[in-house]
Amino acid sequence: MASTNSKLQIQTSLVFAITRANKFLRHISNRRSLYLVLAAILFCWNSSILWFTHQTLDLQIFNLLLWLGVFITLEDQLHNLWPKPSPASFIFGSLVLAFLLSLSPWLINEQDGYIKYLIFPVILVALALLSRPAGNWQLFKKPLLISLLLPLSGAIEILTSPILNRLTALLTWVFLYGLGFQSSLSGKQILLSSGGVTVETPCNGVEQLVFSMSMIVIFHFVFPLDNRSNLLKALIGAILTAVLINVLRITLLAYLTTWPNKSGIPAFDFFHGTGGLLFSLVAAFLAGWIYLTLLDRELAA
Template sequence: MSNIVVRLANGLLRKLPPSWRAAIPAIPPPTPRNLWLALAAAVAIQNAAVFQSSQSEHTTVFAVLVWGGAVICMEDQFEDLNPRPAAWGLILGTLLLVWVLARSSVIVHWDGLLFALAPIGGLSLGLMAEKPARLGRFRDPLLCLMLLPGFALLMRILPEAPISLLTARLSGIWLSILGLDVVVNSRSVLLPGGGVKVLGPCNGLDLMAQILCVGVIFLLAFPIRSWGSRCLLFLVAPLIGLLCNTFRIALLAIFAGNGHSKGSWWFDFFHQSTGSLVFSGVAVLIFGMVYMRLLERELPPLPSPPPQGEGT
């Protein structure tokens, strides 16, 4: 059946003008490897679509990042990938995948099981590609996918009240450095014209958990051998997330103090719209710079160039 589809598609392509046909890539042959890769891509896209339709933009971006990390961890295996599953593993993987798709269709806004569907889907793909004894080759991609339930767990474990109070205090410090007349009262950051109140969804918990999980992805994809550097990364990651969110809260307080409070475009853009992702991107960029600096310390020094005039 798949061969017939490919032949029909190639027949339609041959009817197009040569200039159009040259711009369209050829359809890969329906080998077991290509079919498995297409199925894996479909599972990842479907999972990301469920996050997009039921969760915040921050969580959706994180889900896409986790799937991207899984791809990076498996990139060196794509060339020699040749699915040869056990019969019962293929059946079990298929049943798990069907259940994942069925369960995804009834996801509501906050459903903790949503965060477990990605690693279950990844396990089902593994069972459809290899015998159970060889599932170890998918260890790093599966660990990446496990970061989604890990993220949900961190969001429940990390204390909300102390982080909210610390976020308000640090935001007030940045505003005072700018010379603004700021008053911090518990969770409230107040300026003469208005202010903001730091509640649970705005205290940066999600950003701190995301940067921690990004650190795990980096360690899996680009390992650092030094345990000291690893511990330092896990101490720095939530601090970077916290600080970047305090800059966002300080910016929102400035908007509110100048009459652009909740309901105005600028405030809503940086509060709960795409603008808040700017600070997530900055946090990931800063963490990436720290990570690359620590990684470079473990690389051997480049060989010194030969003296001028010396023959090669």
């Protein structure tokens, strides 16, 4: 009797396991699951290309931030992500992806240049084509706009650097003077009694500026502000915060150069390099805090 019950339990367990396995296989074989897997693979490929080409950590983190923004905007639309491409959009999207992936060796060798800013938008265009015909991209409007922040950041760096270099140097000199340091300003160069710094791109704060403004854009897509004046306040607050954060960073770097026997150089190298990302993240956090504060006030009104 006990042997019969044991056999029945084993048979029941096997039937249950086979049923669950069949459901799992049907799930992963549907078009939406395969589409999401493809998107995940392309995300990994995009991140790997930036890593293999030794791009700055700021750019790699910014790229991840934009991917996160795309995911958040599509999170409540996952049920609509069932691919319904036309034959033409499917073929064209496949060709775009095939062409992009075939460029991998060249992209890895091409460490400099503007091409690194275009990879993410091209991936989003290809994914949109594989999901919908070109005239039916309402679902991908916000993700595509977010992806364009990457090439836009490169354009902002080129266009604003001449102004930001001198402005950051001026504001840093004023701040140091206010703190009681005997300093002088010569163009983009700030001189102290036993040290000094020269403000050049990207130490002019463009990265903090891009992080902060992008945070406002992403938040506005996800949690839109109805009052345009509040949106303007958020943008202005993000810009001012980013500039102030970078002034504090350059002030710290200038101070570290005055330490005796160059003892401040290790800390200088850290905050001038990898540690500089901390200031970008703080600027982005403060921009998000400003936006959410304004959103709370708007909802409470």
